[in-house]
Amino acid sequence: MEACNIVERELDVVLAKFGAINDHARRVLLDIVDHILSLKKQFEDAPTNHELTPEQINILKQAINKVRETVQLFLTDHRVSHNSVSKVGKAIDRNFVSDFASTSREDVFLGPDKVQLLNQVICQHFYRQGMLDIAEELAKEAGLKAEEDNKEPFSELNRILDCLKAQDLGPALDWACAHRENLLAKNSSLEFKLHRLRFVGLIKEGPSRQAEAVQYARTHFPQFVQRHDKEIQSLMGTLLFLPQGIRRSPYNHLLDPNLWVEICDVFTRDACMLLGLSVDSPLSIKIDLGPECTYHSVFACPILRQQCSESNPPLRLVCGHVISRDALNKLSSGNKVKCPYCPVEMSTADARHVYF
Ligand SMILES: [Zn+2]
Numbered sequence: 001m002e003a004c005n006i007v008e009r010e011l012d013v014v015l016a017k018f019g020a021i022n023d024h025a026r027r028v029l030l031d032i033v034d035h036i037l038s039l040k041k042q043f044e045d046a047p048t049n050h051e052l053t054p055e056q057i058n059i060l061k062q063a064i065n066k067v068r069e070t071v072q073l074f075l076t077d078h079r080v081s082h083n084s085v086s087k088v089g090k091a092i093d094r095n096f097v098s099d100f101a102s103t104s105r106e107d108v109f110l111g112p113d114k115v116q117l118l119n120q121v122i123c124q125h126f127y128r129q130g131m132l133d134i135a136e137e138l139a140k141e142a143g144l145k146a147e148e149d150n151k152e153p154f155s156e157l158n159r160i161l162d163c164l165k166a167q168d169l170g171p172a173l174d175w176a177c178a179h180r181e182n183l184l185a186k187n188s189s190l191e192f193k194l195h196r197l198r199f200v201g202l203i204k205e206g207p208s209r210q211a212e213a214v215q216y217a218r219t220h221f222p223q224f225v226q227r228h229d230k231e232i233q234s235l236m237g238t239l240l241f242l243p244q245g246i247r248r249s250p251y252n253h254l255l256d257p258n259l260w261v262e263i264c265d266v267f268t269r270d271a272c273m274l275l276g277l278s279v280d281s282p283l284s285i286k287i288d289l290g291p292e293c294t295y296h297s298v299f300a301c302p303i304l305r306q307q308c309s310e311s312n313p314p315l316r317l318v319c320g321h322v323i324s325r326d327a328l329n330k331l332s333s334g335n336k337v338k339c340p341y342c343p344v345e346m347s348t349a350d351a352r353h354v355y356f
Pocket residue numbers: 317319320321339340341342343344
């Protein structure tokens with residue numbers, strides 16, 4: 001606990017410094033922006049072909065100098081604030097044991113029940129991808145039981161999805177109709193979207209299918225009027241353009257081929273939700289904690305106090321400390337370098353590129 005308090009005290013210093021720099025910078029920047037904007041306005045108001053008087057030239061020069069000086073001041077502020085940032089790092093080094101072993105444990109998949117679980121996840125992944133024969137072979141070899149129950153929902157979903165991809169709506173419509181109540185309870189638009197595609201399919205054929213299209217609308221759309229009234233209105237609007245074809249009508253967005261891509265996604269998502277399955281395979285899920293957990297992955301070299309770049313990347317020394325390549329080149333003599341922090345001596349070739 002004491003260790004945390006020490007680090008926290010250093011952090012408070014950093015935060016206070018950053019706060020002060022930030023307030024100051026904002027004030028100065030606003031002043032400069034105002035000034036530049038007023039100069040810009042004067043330029044715009046000046047008559048065309050107006051030549052600058054020596055006095056105006058002077059004012060401009062002063063403005064440019066002011067901007068340069070301010071940038072310089074910000075750079076100095078940034079460099080100075082680095083002292084307190086590196087104190088936090090040193091406080092962490094001094095007060096905590098650096099043991100990274102707990103972040104990667106090789107034993108998590110050891111033991112028969114864990115191997116079994118792992119095989120099960122891999123097997124489900126294959127079912128999910130529609131690779132039934134591979135999954136079955138694996139289940140047999142690994143001695144997995146009760147795979148029949150796991151297999152059925154996936155093989156049904158894959159079969160329907162294959163038909164959807166081939167623009168065959170039948171199986172998906174049957175499935176949606178059979179699960180109507182549960183789908184509605186989850187606020188799903190799947191069934192409506194499927195009917196919409198089938199209706200547009202009839203409309204696309206032109207006046208010869210008009211009677212059929214009207215009949216289809218009468219049979220299927222009333223149940224969706226409450227939730228999809230606007231969409232149904234525009235679907236009905238397409239009937240006006242049957243003679244000329246809806247491609248040349250305000251409704252041509254209904255022919256967008258992306259609607260078929262979308263329906264596959266909607267089906268997969270809603271069907272998985274209904275069956276209590278995750279939409280993506282656990283093996284292919286990337287961990288995404290959302291924008292609030294995205295941090296500024298920038299590394300500033302603690303030695304040169306400048307941000308690293310592709311041409312000057314961060315390098316991890318054998319001891320674990322990280323400095324920029326330029327700093328390493330400056331500190332090294334021959335092919336040996338002494339860590340500026342520990343100071344462990346090592347060969348420069350042992351430094352490893354770090355990726356954030
Ligand atoms: Zn070191």
